[in-house]
Amino acid sequence: MASSSKKVYEVFVSKVPWTVAMKEMREYFGQFGHVKKCQIPFDKKTGFHRGFCWVGFTSEEALTNSLQKDSHVLEGARIQVQLNRRVFAGTRTNKEPEDE
16 A cells, blocks of 8 residues: 555546646646646647646645635636546556656
């Protein structure tokens, strides 16, 4: 079993505008706490991301803070944020290296 310091608290984010990049996602969710990882799957045919992503925090407090906000708006669009209930094991993502 992994130690608690390695645990990642994840949210699943949907309805992400195609103009929003990983940098903006990390900056936006950084207001709630330290972002450990951000995964945005891309469509190989179009080159655009698929409109959803996973954001992982290093603390449960950051996760709770992000879930308690009434509405999340990025570039004028309301995005949906919910607790990630399953482990994502995709291989076709633009995944940033995780912080150590």
